[in-house]
């Protein structure tokens with residue numbers, strides 16, 4: 091793509107995940123990561139050299155003021171997403187924000203309100219949503235391939251115990267629920283096509299005060315039930331099962347297949363144990379590359395280009411996670427305070 095039509099990205103923070111993001115971006119036409127900001131200039135320079143970025147800013151504000159940047163990728167600690175997404179919007183740049191979008195529903199709504207006021211796009215990064223594997227699941231659901239949905243289960247767990255990491259720090263939005271649990275919750279929200287009305291959850295905790303393993307149940311307005319699991323203390327697993335009254339779908343909703351396995355979707359059209367299980371193979375690759383290409387198309391052509399969570403889905407995911415967190419405190423059912431976006 092010619093200069094002037096390239097979407098010029100900046101990255102806020104020398105975050106670990108930005109390495110994979112930059113690797114994915116390098117394979118996408120019409121996108122260029124042109125700048126990076128770090129609180130520590132020398133760390134920023136070294137990181138920029140490593141991932142192949144030319145310009146380094148020694149403050150986040152300087153990146154927001156950079157006229158050569160059209161869009162900003164935010165991989166900051168979860169508690170910082172809201173403040174910086176709003177500031178980026180006010181600077182007139184589009185935003186691809188890491189998951190979970192925010193740590194409260196009020197913050198999520200404020201972020202979308204700021205983006206709308208500034209006339210920029212704001213979306214949440216879930217690489218699996220851009221994968222052909224997930225798009226096939228959505229196609230089957232849209233076609234009512236398994237009838238009316240009755241039950242959904244989504245889980246994501248792995249072994250993680252890195253002292254000092256943001257995931258183990260309650261002050262920086264740590265915990266399995268906001269980390270792995272946001273994936274499982276987002277999958278359920280996508281498959282259900284609606285927001286749950288109430289939730290209940292239980293958890294096990296780390297010494298630092300974040301939940302390391304959690305399980306949650308969701309009720310939906312039309313009778314659908316769903317459950318999520320998430321953990322920092324299990325062997326790697328990532329799986330989702332959707333059971334309808336006329337069939338079932340299984341998927342691993344992978345971010346970057348073949349990492350994690352082959353991007354297969356299993357489908358049963360029928361209701362008995364004898365129903366044959368169809369195996370549907372899909373293409374894989376970097377979910378960041380697919381997500382970045384979709385973000386580029388969103389900016390160029392509007393919502394038709396975007397495969398990821400819509401703003402309303404993102405608000406609903408945050409509202410659900412917030413209700414789960416509240417249930418961990420009360421031990422009972424908590425209503426999901428869904429806020430419809432204007």
Ligand SMILES: NC(=O)c1ccc[n+]([C@@H]2O[C@H](COP(=O)([O-])OP(=O)(O)OC[C@H]3O[C@@H](n4cnc5c(N)ncnc54)[C@H](OP(=O)(O)O)[C@@H]3O)[C@@H](O)[C@H]2O)c1
Pocket residue numbers: 102103104105106107108127128129130133134164165166167168170188189190215216217256262269345
């Ligand atoms: N989509 C995915 O597959 C995926 C995977 C992993 C993580 N994530 C998300 O990406 C985000 C970052 O995760 P990560 O593991 O890459 O984090 P990380 O390596 O800890 O990076 C976070 C960056 O934020 C900046 N920062 C600013 N204030 C900070 C503070 N008070 N404490 C710590 N860092 C601060 C730092 O950059 P400077 O020091 O350079 O300013 C730091 O490098 C999280 O929201 C996480 O949920 C998404």
